[in-house]
Amino acid sequence: MDVQNTSKPKDDVTAREPTMDPIKAQYVKFIEVTDSDTGAEVELEVYKDPESGAMFAIDSTFLEHVRQIIPSPFNPGRDLLCEGGE
Numbered sequence: 001m002d003v004q005n006t007s008k009p010k011d012d013v014t015a016r017e018p019t020m021d022p023i024k025a026q027y028v029k030f031i032e033v034t035d036s037d038t039g040a041e042v043e044l045e046v047y048k049d050p051e052s053g054a055m056f057a058i059d060s061t062f063l064e065h066v067r068q069i070i071p072s073p074f075n076p077g078r079d080l081l082c083e084g085g086e
Contacts, residue, residue, distance in 0.1 A: 022069050022079035023050055030084075031057065047082055049074050058082065 025047040032041050043060040052074040063070070063082055072078040 020078065022081040025080040025082045026050060027082070027084055028055060030060075045082065045084055047080070049080065051075050051078065060084075 028046040028048055031044050031046060033044060034040070035042050044057040045060050045063065046055060046057045048055050049072060051072070054074050056073050058070065063084070068082050068084075069079050070082060072080050
């Protein structure tokens with residue numbers, strides 16, 4: 001007898017649905033770091049989460065691919081708009 005699992009995966013980002021409109025993350029600064037594997041310079045943008053007050057950095061090229069909206073690393077179900085400081 002085949003039994004199918006109909007529950008949704010908890011950690012699958014594609015299954016997550018945002019519950020509200022994205023809120024704007026506060027841009028802090030632009031930094032460059034060296035990738036320890038390749039030795040290449042990587043551009044990061046540092047932001048502050050307005051709800052938690054915590055700060056995080058994200059690869060600038062990643063933001064270009066996700067249209068500047070990311071899931072909050074601190075508040076599940078909440079999306080952040082990361083527009084940069086330019």
